[in-house]
Amino acid sequence: MMNEINKILIANRGEIAVRVARGCHNCGITAVAVYSDPDRTAFHVRVSDEAYPLDGITSAETYLVQEKIIEIAKSCKADAIHPGYGFLAENAGFARLCAKNNIIFIGPSPEVIKLLGDKLEARVAAIKAGLPLAPASTQDIEDIPKAKIEAGNIGYPVLIKAAAGGGGKGMRIVNDEDSFEAALKMAASEAKSAFGDGRVYIEKYIARPRHIEIQIMADTHGNVVHLGERECSIQRRHQKVIEESPSAVVTQDLRKRMGDAAISIARATGYVGAGTVEFLVDEDLNFYFLEVNTRLQVEHPVTEMVTGFDLVKEQIRVARGHKLSFTQEDVVQRGHAIECRIYAEDAAAGFVPCTGKLAAYQEPAGPGVRIDSGFLAGDTIPVYYDPLIAKLVTTGRTRETAIKRMIRALNEYIVHGVDTTIPFNLLVMENESFVSGILSTHFIEDEFPELADSLSHSEEELEISAMAAAIIDYKQHSKITATANKRAETGSPWKLSGRVSGLRKVW
Amino acid sequence: MKKVQVSTADKSWDFVIREEDGQMLITQNGSDHPVDLIRLGQSRYSLIIDGHSHEIGVDGSFDGYRIFNGSRSEKFLVEDFELARIKKEAGIEDTVKQLNVIAPMPGLIIQINCSEGDEVAQNQPILVMEAMKMENDIKSPKTGTIKSIAVALGDSVDKGQVLIEFA
Incomplete structure (x- = not known):
């Protein structure tokens, strides 16, 4: 069964909405944006072909209101809805509502979303599919x-x-x-x-686990492939902040076993589209099933960079009812890719969100740099949503090159007006354990027990900033003095203007 | 020529700035550094000191300057050197040093971990705010004594609102 898709409504905002709009344009599809009041001039609105208001401010009033989004999709005649990640991406009810209104939901079926969204049901499905799970007692303890x-x-x-x-x-x-x-x-x-x-x-209890996940893609013709792993061990508050592919510890053999496990749960549940099977990996490289995310992940670009496939384009192919454009044999990981999430957050103060206007904003470029961002210079980071500004991805033939390029790109990145996690990312890129590939989900606490101190300015850097403050202050005062002197010499321009118009009256 | 004192909450520098034959010079501890400052936009400057190139951003929307240098920012107070000396002798503290605790974002006060009169250390968590669906620790910007707590449990606060004042 083939589905015609000429127009896609993107039910999201920020960098992922921009990413999906680009994917649509790569396929010659019209991209439709929706926006809340504070997002009227946001990048995702400007990059899309059509844009419709959601009338409201908070997520609950806008991006989460299923009926509003369906209404817009129907009135603009969108063939499909891409949910991005977050918001309605893993909402089985929304997927069902799309189907009811003859709109294609780009993702797996509502039944699969529901099954895999329930941790206990997903665990049962994983056991049935033969996936390894962390050993546990079969029932609660009485004796x-x-x-x-x-x-x-x-x-x-x-x-x-x-x-x-x-x-x-x-x-x-x-x-x-x-x-x-x-x-x-x-x-x-x-x-x-x-x-x-x-x-x-x-x-x-897995003491020092790594978080390693497998990207899968499945079509409606029974083809399921995996696109290798992403290591996402560096996390704060159980949220990933730095991701990479391949993982420094995954061998070809381990990759095959983890990939096969991911494929078997996808097959067992009738999975369709892009998905991610997450695992914890212990120090002896045993892996244990964690959960399945039934959507495009934030960190999907690292997989795209090493495999060369455009995952949004493949999602659209699958939604159209086509076969995947590649088979398992075509998937080859080339080189290395690292992603740093750039959040408007003060890492030293415990990753507190910082909102405000991007007074200056200039993204890095050059060899091996990809950036997926949701903002432009002059934009304001609203307080109402996730404070992710951009995802900076660097690639290289080796992990070492990708890290060096990341350091270079982070140093080149200019963000004035809000604090960002750029200094934190630099700290990690220059950390010995990170460089050696010694990672665990406890990385931040282990390596930087006093993160605020580790992030403090260097003496030289602070002195340059102090000098800059003194010089800017000096220039501003000398300008004020110069203007005042000039006024004293020539008289106020307002007075002069008043006199001229006064004279005109006489004439 | 101008002699100034630049300070943060816990550090200060003395600089002399002068111009000679159109060349601006900044002097620190007796050594001269040639300076070239060009404005690039509203709040953006290219600064070359001793041949080293820096991209500087400025936010002057409070008593002093918040300087963005590279990817970090810091708040500075710039004062006439003599005035700073007189104020210090008279025991008047400047605004950067007083540093009240202000709300970094709009949110809800869900926990208060200090009382009036408490001695707190720099970076000690003193409040918890719920914002952006997350609990955020608000830490003390400096070591000092808490004079007053301007908010109560359950208060919803605006960005920039004073939460705690230091003695």
């Missing part, structure tokens, strides 16, 4: 001696987790059998008071 045996079988350290839990409550890391019983009791009582449910279970 302490039995639980001890189970913990011993799983192997210490173990994690005691609340069955009803979340947010770290009712969670305990246990390093040996001696401390097991006390930890279990504490976790259970904490879970009881936090969730009114004291059930706990045991899971293998």
Whole structure:
């Protein structure tokens, strides 16, 4: 079945909306933007062919209002909706609403989104598909001696987790059998008071995991391929900040095994489109299924840069009902790509969002640099949405070259008006462990226990800024003095103008 | 010729600026540095000091200058050297040194971890604000004593609003 797609509504904003609009234009498709009030002049509106208002300010009033978006798509006769990431991208109800209105939702079916969006259901699906999961007790603990045996079988350290839990409550890391019983009791009582449910279970604790994920693409003809891995171990608040492909630790053999695992869960669930299967990888390179993201990821450009495929273009092909343009044999990773997310955030103050006007904004360029951004010079970063300014991607034949290019590009990047995570990214690029590829999801805490100190200005840099302040102050004052002197000599231009017009009246 | 003192919350520099035959010079600790400052736009300058090229941004929308140099920014107060000396002798603190805690973004105060009269260290988390769906620690900009807390739990605040004043 072939679907005609000539016009796509992009139900998103910022850099991803710009990225998708570019993908549309690469396919000769009309790109339709939608925008909130503060985004009227945003880059995604300016780069798109058509743009319609969502009338409102916050995400809840605009980009999340399904009916408004469907209404616009119908009235402008869009054939499909691309949700980007975030907002409605993993909303099964929205995918269903699109189908009901005969609009193609660019993504998997509502059933697949729903299944994989539920962590427990996804875990069951992964087990059925034969994916490795972190060893865990099969049910909640009732009998302490039995639980001890189970913990011993799983192997210490173990994690005691609340069955009803979340947010770290009712969670305990246990390093040996001696401390097991006390930890279990504490976790259970904490879970009881936090969730009114004291059930706990045991899971293998992975001490220093890497976060490594596999990009998959599937069409409606039964073809499923993987495009290799991305390593996203550098995270703050469980959010990725630096990603790369390939991973420094993934061998050809491990890549094949992880890729096959990702393909098998995609096949088992009837996955269609672009998706990502996330894994945790332990120090012995065992990998464990984490979850599936049923959308285009923020970090997809690193995969595009090493494989050469345009993932948005492939998404559109699949949505049109065509076969993927390539097979597994065609996927070859060439060279290395790294992505640094540039957020309007003050990393030294704990990654606090900084909003404001980009008084000066100049992106780096040159060999091996790609930048996907959502803003232009003079734009204001609104307070209402994610503070991601841009994704800076550098490539090279080797990881070392990509890192060197990243350092060069970060130093070339000019952002005046708001604080950004550029200094933080530089700190990581110049860090010895990072350069050696020694990563884990605890990287930031491990390497920079005092991040604010690590990020402080160098003496020389601060002195130059102090000199600049003195010189600019001097120039401004001498200008004021010069203007005042000039006025004293010639008299005020206003007075002069008044006199001339006064004379005219007489004439 | 002008002698100035430039200061941040915890550092200060003395500079002399003068012009000789159209060449601007900045002097620090007795050594002269030739300077060339060209304005590129509203708040953007190209600065060459001793042959080193810098791209500088300026935000002058408060008492002093917020200087963007490379990818970092810092707030500076520029004062006449004599005036700064007299003020110091008279025990008057300047505005950058007083540094109240202001809201970095609009949001909701969900936690207050300090009381009036508390001695706090620089970077010590003193408040928690909820903004952009995240909990953000607000840290003390300096070591000092808290004079007053201008907000209460559950208050929604605007960007730039004073949250805490230092003694």
